Amino acid sequence: MTPYIDGHCHLNSPELRGELDRHIDEARSAGVQRMLVVGTDLRTSEEAISISKGYFDSGIRASVGIHPHDASSVSSSLPEELTDLAKDPVVVAIGEIGLDYHYDYSPCKVQRDVMISQILWAEEADLPIVFHVREAFDDFFSILRDYPVDPERAVVHCFSGSLEEAKSCLDLGFYLGFGGMITFKKADGIRECLASCPIDRVILETDSPWLAPVPFRGKINSPLNMPLIYKAAAEVLKVRDSVMADAVWTNGVNFYRWENE
Ligand SMILES: [Zn+2]
Ligand SMILES: [Zn+2]
Incomplete structure (x- = not known):
């Protein structure tokens, strides 16, 4: 059986990091x-790296970056402490970076500036990008016009935009990331986006500890729930479970240049 990939999780979060052995054993x-452990600021990026080093043989890798919520923490320029992290061989992506206008934890202008610096950083580091975009697709696409990212070198994780926005991401050659939300009753719009996504552009993820899939909605999520997300995705795309697993494995391994052991 083709194994599963959790393309985006936060084992470095307070909810999960206390019991890493258990969470990783259960998931495996x-x-x-x-499992890709994603950074959201300097500290969680460092933690993602240390978790990956501690559990390297268990298939854990890291991404490093500043989440739009934390954009204010780096203000005008990215600290060297952060950019140096991308040189670590366990780091397979820059992220999560992007724009989130749902909450204004960091001013929109700062979010845009920090997203741009990180696109340039990813280019320099020759790493793919994990984007987080919420209620900000107009500005997202406008930045990408000025600072283009190569096709197949970005994923818009936990995709929550419209069908039209999904198409625009796909036109740029990006992957779309889907998680527990595709199991939520009222998420027809997101399921429609997934249904329209070619299977070779789908990345699946838990985004744990958040967004646990049904029937665990509202509980603490962990990579253990990945099979439920695969099952839901296979139903939406109307393919066999094994076809879904093969496709997402290939996509994940190619995108993160994750050695195919
Ligand atoms: Zn996110
Ligand atoms: Zn995340």
Whole structure:
């Protein structure tokens, strides 16, 4: 059986990091052989790296970056402490970076500036990008016109935009990331986006500890729930479970240049 990949999780979050052995063992027993631990600021990026080093043989890798919520923490320029992290061989992506206008934890202008600096950083580091975009697609696309990212070198994780916005991301050659929300009753719009996404552009993720899939909605999520997300995605795309697993494995391994052991 093709193993599962959790393309985006936060094992470095307070909810999960206290019991890493358990969470990683449970997930691996359920067939989840790769997990990407995502940074959201300097500290969580460092933690993602240290978790990956500690559990390297368990298929854990790291991404480093500043989440739009934390954009104010780096203000005008990215600290060297942060940019140096991309040189670590366990780091397979820059992220999560982007724009989130739903909450104004950091001013929009600062979010845009920090997103741009990180696009340039990813280019220099030759790493793909994990984007987080919420209620900000107009500005997102406008930045990408001025600072283009190569096709197949970005994923818009936990996609929550419209069908039209999904198409625009796909036109740029990006991957779309889907998680527990595709199991939520009222998420027809997101399921429609997934249904319209070619299977070779789909990345699946838990975004744990958040967004636990049904029937665990509202509880603490962990990579263990990945199989439920695969099952839901296979139903939406109307493919066999094995076809879904093969496709997402190939996509994840190619996108994150994750060695195919
Ligand atoms: Zn996110
Ligand atoms: Zn995340």
